[in-house]
Amino acid sequence: MSGEEHRIELERFVPYRLAVLAAEVSQCLAAIYMGRFNLSIAEWRVVATLGDQAPLSAREIGDRASLDKVQVSRAVARLLRAQLIVRQTAHHDRRYSQLQLSGKGRSLYREIVPLAKAREQQLLDSLSVDDRAALDRIVQSLLDRARDMLAESAP
Numbered sequence: 001m002s003g004e005e006h007r008i009e010l011e012r013f014v015p016y017r018l019a020v021l022a023a024e025v026s027q028c029l030a031a032i033y034m035g036r037f038n039l040s041i042a043e044w045r046v047v048a049t050l051g052d053q054a055p056l057s058a059r060e061i062g063d064r065a066s067l068d069k070v071q072v073s074r075a076v077a078r079l080l081r082a083q084l085i086v087r088q089t090a091h092h093d094r095r096y097s098q099l100q101l102s103g104k105g106r107s108l109y110r111e112i113v114p115l116a117k118a119r120e121q122q123l124l125d126s127l128s129v130d131d132r133a134a135l136d137r138i139v140q141s142l143l144d145r146a147r148d149m150l151a152e153s154a155p
Helices: 014-035 041-052 058-065 069-081 103-124 129-153
Strands: 085-089 097-101
Touching: 014 041, 014 103, 041 058, 041 069, 041 085, 041 097, 041 103, 058 069, 058 097, 069 085, 097 103
Parallel strands: none
Antiparallel strands: 085 097
């Protein structure tokens, strides 16, 4: 057995490259909402998720925004203190609560979205129309396959 079989070239290892890409892109966007709006990455993800699909439970936010329980809990606590989101207890089950943007939170969301979309466009400007379409197909294929693999490995 050669040593190559037990070695990963990280610069060529797709999962590593995707993680680095996601982190770099996230930091590009964070430059918008951290400095100007004083939001962390997790807080922005909660705001963006609720701006897109509300009301949601904390668990649903975590699932949609790829945040763990602790990240969601801390972000929600800070956003509640800042009065950017509101929590309502579900009528059907008092143990279940849903979150949504407050008026102040909706205003913030409407202010950030055009800036985030402009930043996205700056990234996409480096790709041709065909490359953008291919990227969309490839990302969806990888997401679908990763979800299938997770489902296959679940107990």
